[in-house]
Amino acid sequence: MPAELDPVDRLLLDELGEVPAGRVAVLGDDTGALASALVEHAGQRVVAHCDSLVAERRVARALAGAAVGGEAVPTLAEALTDAALVVLRLPKSLDALDEIARTATLLGTADVRVVAGGRVKHMTPSMNDVLGASFERVHASLGRQKSRVLHAAGPRAVEQVWPKHRHHADLDLTVHAFGAAFAGTRIDAGTRLLLEQLDGLADTDGNVVDLGCGTGVLASVLARRFDDVVAIDVSAAAVASARLTTAGAVDVRRGDGLTSLADASVATIVSNPPFHVGTAKDSTPTLAMIDDAARVLVPGGELVLVYNSHLPYLPRLREVGPTQILARDRSYLVTRTVRA
Known part of the structure; x- marks a missing residue:
C-alpha cells in the first residue's frame, strides 16, 4: 500500500508554485509519498535522496510503483546536480541543512530554489539564517496543521565547506x-x-x-x-x-x-x-x-x-x-x- 502524504508533505505540495522544467530533487522523504506525488508534476525529472539506506529503499519502492519514472540516488551531489527545484523535508541538523543549501547553489541551476518543510515544533529561526547564507531571499509560509515551509531563492556565490x-x-x-x-x-x-x-x-x-x-x-x-x-x-x-x-x-x-x-x-x-x-x-x-x-x-x-x-x-x-x-x-x- 502506498504511503500517505502527511501534513508537511501536503503543505510542501501546496507551496511549490510553478514547477520548473528542470530536475526536481526530493530530499529527506522517508516514506516515498512526497516523491511519488511529485512524479505526477514532473515525471522522470524527479530524483530523490535519503541519508538513511532504509528510507532510500522505501522511496525506491514507491517510485518503482509510480506510473511515470522518478529515481532514488545514493548521494546528495547526484540528487542536486542540475536541480532547478529542491523539495526538502527539513533535517534536524543545521549542519545537514547548510551542506544541502551550499551544494544546491554550487551544483544546481543558476536559478535553483528550495522549498523546505517541517513540523513547527522542530523548526528554529536558525534554519532561516542557514538558508540565508546560501540564498539571497528566504521567507516562511503561514503555518498549517502545525507545519510550516521555508522558501529560499536567489543562489549566492558560496564556498563548499563540507566535509x-x-x-x-x-x-x-x-x-x-x-x-x-x-x-x-x-x-x-x-x-x-x-x-x-x-x-x-x-x-x-x-x-x-x-x-x-x-x-x-x-x-x-x-x-x-x-x-x-x-x-x-x-x-x-x-x-x-x-x-x-x-x-x-x-x-x-x-x-x-x-x-x-x-x-x-x-x-x-x-x-x-x-x-x-x-x-x-x-x-x-x-x-x-x-x-x-x-x-x-x-x-x-x-x-x-x-x-x-x-x-x-x-x-x-x-x-x-x-x-x-x-x-x-x-x-x-x-x-x-x-x-x-
Whole structure:
C-alpha cells in the first residue's frame, strides 16, 4: 500500500508554485509519498535522496510503483546536480541543512530554489539564517496543521565547506564529517567512554565490526590493533565521513544493521548505537541489532555497547549471553556481552 502524504508533505505540495522544467530533487522523504506525488508534476525529472539506506529503499519502492519514472540516488551531489527545484523535508541538523543549501547553489541551476518543510515544533529561526547564507531571499509560509515551509531563492556565490575536519591530538586522529553525520567532527561523550574500554577487548584474528560507525572514530582506533575491521552505518553521510577518517584502513559499508553479515561470522561487535530515528526517540533499531548479534557472533564472541543508562537494553543483552557493566558515568553505560 502506498504511503500517505502527511501534513508537511501536503503543505510542501501546496507551496511549490510553478514547477520548473528542470530536475526536481526530493530530499529527506522517508516514506516515498512526497516523491511519488511529485512524479505526477514532473515525471522522470524527479530524483530523490535519503541519508538513511532504509528510507532510500522505501522511496525506491514507491517510485518503482509510480506510473511515470522518478529515481532514488545514493548521494546528495547526484540528487542536486542540475536541480532547478529542491523539495526538502527539513533535517534536524543545521549542519545537514547548510551542506544541502551550499551544494544546491554550487551544483544546481543558476536559478535553483528550495522549498523546505517541517513540523513547527522542530523548526528554529536558525534554519532561516542557514538558508540565508546560501540564498539571497528566504521567507516562511503561514503555518498549517502545525507545519510550516521555508522558501529560499536567489543562489549566492558560496564556498563548499563540507566535509569539515578536526584533529584530536589525544587520539592522534583527524575526524572528517559531512553535514548529516552524527556529532560532526566532535567526539561525543559516549564514544569517549567506550574508547577507554577498547584495550579490554579479547585478541582475535576474526572480524571486528564497528556498527553504527558514524564518522569512523571507533573503527580508526580498532584498526590500530585488529587486521580485519568492518565499519557499518545506515547513513550515507556517515559512510562518506568514515571513509575519509579511516583513510583506507577499514572496510566501510553502508548497511542496515547486521543484516548483511553471515551467521557466526563475527568475533567482536563494538557500537555506540543511535536511539533517535529522525527527530523521534526510537530504540527499535538497536533492540533489533542486539537480537541479530546472537546470530552473527561466533560462540564466545563479544558485543560491547555504550548507551544512555535509561535505555532498556540490559534485559535484551542478557538474552544474548552473560553481560557485565564495564564502565558508567552520569549518562552512559558500557556493557560487554559474551555470546552464549
